[in-house]
Amino acid sequence: xxxxxxxxxxxxxxxxxxxxxxxxxxxxxxxxxxxxxxxxxxxxxxxxxxxxxxxxxxxxxxxxxxxxxxxxxxxxxxxxxxxxxxxxxxxxxxxxxxxxxxxxxxxxxxxxxxxxxxxxxxxxxxxxxxxxxxxxxxxxxxxxxxxxxxxxxxxxxxxxxxxxxxxxxxxxxxxxxxxxxxxxxxxxxxxxxxxxxxxxxxxxxxxxxxxxxxxxxxxxxxxxxxxxxxxxxxxxxxxxxxxxxxxxxxxxxxxxxxxxxxxxxxxxxxxxxxxxxxxxxxxxxxxxxxxxxxxxxxxxxxxxxxxxxxxxxxxxxxxxxxxxxxxxxxxxxxxxxxxxxxxxxxxxxxxxxxxxxxxxxxxxxxxxxxxxxxxxxxxxxxxxxxxxxxxxxxxxxxxxxxxxxxxxxxxxxxxxx
Numbered sequence: 001x002x003x004x005x006x007x008x009x010x011x012x013x014x015x016x017x018x019x020x021x022x023x024x025x026x027x028x029x030x031x032x033x034x035x036x037x038x039x040x041x042x043x044x045x046x047x048x049x050x051x052x053x054x055x056x057x058x059x060x061x062x063x064x065x066x067x068x069x070x071x072x073x074x075x076x077x078x079x080x081x082x083x084x085x086x087x088x089x090x091x092x093x094x095x096x097x098x099x100x101x102x103x104x105x106x107x108x109x110x111x112x113x114x115x116x117x118x119x120x121x122x123x124x125x126x127x128x129x130x131x132x133x134x135x136x137x138x139x140x141x142x143x144x145x146x147x148x149x150x151x152x153x154x155x156x157x158x159x160x161x162x163x164x165x166x167x168x169x170x171x172x173x174x175x176x177x178x179x180x181x182x183x184x185x186x187x188x189x190x191x192x193x194x195x196x197x198x199x200x201x202x203x204x205x206x207x208x209x210x211x212x213x214x215x216x217x218x219x220x221x222x223x224x225x226x227x228x229x230x231x232x233x234x235x236x237x238x239x240x241x242x243x244x245x246x247x248x249x250x251x252x253x254x255x256x257x258x259x260x261x262x263x264x265x266x267x268x269x270x271x272x273x274x275x276x277x278x279x280x281x282x283x284x285x286x287x288x289x290x291x292x293x294x295x296x297x298x299x300x301x302x303x304x305x306x307x308x309x310x311x312x313x314x315x316x317x318x319x320x321x322x323x324x325x326x327x328x329x330x331x332x333x334x335x336x337x338x339x340x341x342x343x344x345x346x347x348x349x350x351x352x353x354x355x356x357x358x359x360x361x362x363x364x365x366x367x368x369x370x371x372x373x374x375x376x377x378x379x380x381x382x383x384x385x386x387x388x389x390x391x392x393x394x395x396x397x398x399x400x401x402x403x404x405x406x407x408x409x410x411x412x413x414x415x416x417x
Contacts, residue, residue: 061206092388224361
């Protein structure tokens with residue numbers, strides 16, 4: 001019997017080969033898992049050959065696909081060299097998805113038996129997004145960015161114009177020029193946002209990378225435990241799917257609201273600039289070069305106070321509101337990506353066009369052997385719940401292997417995929 005051990009994400013640590021631990025990892029010789037498994041298999045059983053399968057362990061869909069292809073190549077070699085030996089794949093966490101990808105590339109998927117430990121079986125599904133939602137998110141996000149960038153300089157320019165109304169016409173021209181610049185930036189950055197939010201080609205690439213091969217269910221044992229390491233992944237995927245459908249249009253609407261407040265402020269500025277010279281000329285207010293020598297007139301003092309009010313409104317209303325809305329938009333974008341990135345770092349960005357389906361066991365028309373181990377007998381002081389260290393894990397695998405060996409002919413006839 002050849003037992004191939006496939007670790008999960010960061011199974012060899014964040015810096016494999018650089019940071020070493022004194023305790024053997026679960027797939028290494030002398031580990032608790034291998035000791036428990038050998039003890040459970042008993043002295044009467046021929047001792048199996050353990051072969052750890054190393055891959056990068058990165059939290060990446062594409063890295064797992066690459067690892068799956070390498071594992072498939074190794075399996076083909078083993079099955080050709082040892083056609084009469086049982087080949088068992090024991091995988092932990094996302095290592096189970098690596099195994100599933102490997103089996104997709106094998107002509108005979110029933111050639112190996114598979115054991116998964118706390119694996120979130122992940123499937124990516126392309127999401128249909130209408131054109132209106134795409135436009136809201138892209139244009140709204142860019143509008144929010146432009147609004148924040150131009151709030152402060154616009155308010156100070158308006159205040160200066162009030163104090164010196166001789167430059168009102170120049171201010172109007174500058175505002176129109178600023179609008180032209182904003183429009184140009186809008187269309188340029190729109191293409192960047194298109195890359196940032198949605199990409200059907202990229203979504204198709206990730207969906208294809210995560211496609212699993214059907215595992216004959218009589219050749220599959222799924223081990224899980226109460227509150228195991230897959231629970232967080234399953235919960236995060238469900239929450240991310242629901243929120244992405246509800247909140248992605250909301251982020252665009254909030255962004256458009258932010259842009260609307262900016263446009264109102266800009267409209268007020270242009271209106272005030274165009275009326276200041278007319279009003280001051282009609283009232284005969286002296287804003288000439290000798291106004292400081294003649295003292296600050298009452299009308300000019302009122303205009304000076306108005307300039308201060310404009311700056312204060314920018315400081316305490318427009319700018320804070322724009323920052324709050326922009327932060328909210330960014331949080332909505334990033335929180336959805338972070339929730340999905342549990343399954344792969346590629347989903348942290350540009351994942352609005354992808355839905356996630358994660359289950360503790362794969363779909364099948366046949367019955368899957370699934371065992372849920374009690375957490376009462378499993379004590380761990382680590383935040384990372386290592387199911388392979390569960391005292392009953394080795395025993396459950398050994399019993400399943402013995403049962404599968406004894407009843408293999410009958411079971412294979414009942415369930416064929």
